[in-house]
Amino acid sequence: MKRILGLLIFVFFLHAGYCADQPDPYAWDFGKVKSGAVVAHSFTLKNGSPKALKITGVNTSCGCTVSEVKKKILLPGESTPVEIKFNSKGYSGAVQQFTYVNTDDVDKPVIRFIIKADVVK
Numbered sequence: 001m002k003r004i005l006g007l008l009i010f011v012f013f014l015h016a017g018y019c020a021d022q023p024d025p026y027a028w029d030f031g032k033v034k035s036g037a038v039v040a041h042s043f044t045l046k047n048g049s050p051k052a053l054k055i056t057g058v059n060t061s062c063g064c065t066v067s068e069v070k071k072k073i074l075l076p077g078e079s080t081p082v083e084i085k086f087n088s089k090g091y092s093g094a095v096q097q098f099t100y101v102n103t104d105d106v107d108k109p110v111i112r113f114i115i116k117a118d119v120v121k
Contacts, residue, residue, distance in 0.1 A: 027114040047074035054104040061098040
């Protein structure tokens with residue numbers, strides 16, 4: 001019985017470590033960025049629901065971040081890139097900015113993407 005319990009604990013921690021290594025599909029860390037540089041990342045937004053998903057708008061947390069969604073209506077299973085550009089001019093140190101994609105999904109009307117950077121001179 002102790003051997004089975006030990007095996008279960010091992011499998012749990014192995015799984016927990018594996019999950020911790022998985023990247024967050026809603027977050028991106030640029031790492032060190034030189035002050036004044038403009039960096040970009042493309043996320044993928046996928047419609048996992050059985051009905052069409054309408055994107056009603058895109059907002060950012062700051063004027064330093066610009067976002068664009070390529071497709072405004074996603075059929076079930078379809079995806080679209082969410083392009084995000086961050087202008088680091090005027091920043092230093094750790095920065096975190098958000099992009100909010102508004103949809104007509106009643107269960108998840110807002111999808112938040114996070115970008116991070118460590119701005120250096």
